[in-house]
Amino acid sequence: MENLNIEATKYTPKIFFDAQNHVLDIRGMSYPENTSVFYDPVFSWLEEYLRQVERHQEIIVNIELSYFNSSSSKVVMDFLDLFEEVSSEGKNITVNWIYDEDIEEALEFGEEFGEELESVTFNLVRKIDI
Amino acid sequence: MIDDLYDFRENMIREGIFFCFNGPVSQNILAEIGSALEQRMKLENMNRTTMLRVFSMMMEMAQNIMRYSVEESDSDDSAPLDTRMGSIIIGHEDNAYFVLCGNMVYNTEVEKLKDKLEKIRGMDRQQLRRYHKEQIRKRLEKGSQGAGLGFIGMAKKASRPIEFSFRKIDAEKSYFSLKTLIHKEKQEWKT
Numbered sequence: 585m586e587n588l589n590i591e592a593t594k595y596t597p598k599i600f601f602d603a604q605n606h607v608l609d610i611r612g613m614s615y616p617e618n619t620s621v622f623y624d625p626v627f628s629w630l631e632e633y634l635r636q637v638e639r640h641q642e643i644i645v646n647i648e649l650s651y652f653n654s655s656s657s658k659v660v661m662d663f664l665d666l667f668e669e670v671s672s673e674g675k676n677i678t679v680n681w682i683y684d685e686d687i688e689e690a691l692e693f694g695e696e697f698g699e700e701l702e703s704v705t706f707n708l709v710r711k712i713d714i
Numbered sequence: 715m716i717d718d719l720y721d722f723r724e725n726m727i728r729e730g731i732f733f734c735f736n737g738p739v740s741q742n743i744l745a746e747i748g749s750a751l752e753q754r755m756k757l758e759n760m761n762r763t764t765m766l767r768v769f770s771m772m773m774e775m776a777q778n779i780m781r782y783s784v785e786e787s788d789s790d791d792s793a794p795l796d797t798r799m800g801s802i803i804i805g806h807e808d809n810a811y812f813v814l815c816g817n818m819v820y821n822t823e824v825e826k827l828k829d830k831l832e833k834i835r836g837m838d839r840q841q842l843r844r845y846h847k848e849q850i851r852k853r854l855e856k857g858s859q860g861a862g863l864g865f866i867g868m869a870k871k872a873s874r875p876i877e878f879s880f881r882k883i884d885a886e887k888s889y890f891s892l893k894t895l896i897h898k899e900k901q902e903w904k905t
Contacts (some may be wrong), residue, residue, distance in 0.1 A: 594745040595745065615777070617741050617780065651766060651773075653774060654774060654863035654867045655775060658850060661850050684790075689763070689870075695746075696846070697845065
């Protein structure tokens with residue numbers, strides 16, 4: 585399967601879903617005018633990928649969103665729900681929620697999403713400046 | 715008009731306003747306002763939490779204008795989203811920033827909006843957190859893009875309950891204003 589590679593814009597994050605190495609990265613800001621225009625193709629890719637991938641393949645998801653608007657938070661929840669669904673069917677999924685400790689709410693956002701998950705391995709990872 | 719501009723300026727300064735916009739709101743304009751705001755707050759030695767809170771309040775409120783304002787910059791019914799009109803004002807008040815936004819809404823929407831906002835105003839942090847959890851799972855109402863998550867998010871970040879007002883303009887429309895306050899927290903920025 586082809587990788588999904590979408591460059592970041594001012595309003596949308598960089599998306600790099602690597603179907604060979606099974607690492608799915610979402611990084612940047614997310615406040616598109618219309619979330620479905622941007623995220624619908626991402627969902628379609630993801631659903632197709634999760635259908636094809638071998639049952640016990642380990643999949644790593646890295647989410648590092650420095651800012652996301654409220655409609656994007658709904659999208660993030662939908663992503664996590666999808667991961668939760670396939671991981672309860674036996675897929676091995678780890679989500680790393682990468683947060684900036686200088687931002688007071690950043691950890692709390694991660695915690696709130698994490699509380700919604702059971703089967704997915706969910707890690708809160710403090711961002712380290714390079 | 716040309717002789718009044720100075721008074722207009724003085725009025726804004728007196729009100730603590732340092733940014734004022736009125737017109738069609740587009741994504742491009744928002745991104746520019748966002749970066750101007752960031753520059754300014756950096757100069758005022760604000761920490762990243764404060765900067766992000768002000769940025770996100772402005773963004774949520776402005777995107778509400780883009781989605782829900784019923785005033786368009788021309789009379790064309792098929793006007794694209796980015797011609798919706800609204801006002802965005804940012805300023806200082808005591809030891810806080812305020813973000814004040816306004817746009818026209820239909821009178822038929824007023825009660826619904828009031829109920830939503832009053833409900834949120836009455837909640838403490840824990841209740842807001844629970845309510846947010848509930849709403850993020852809800853299927854979207856027709857015509858809504860966020861299930862009211864925007865208002866809840868703002869209330870969670872604000873230092874005081876959200877203030878709002880509706881002013882009836884005519885039989886069809888009212889002007890809706892929304893104001894939030896964000897407490898200032900400082901840090902030194904190395905230049």
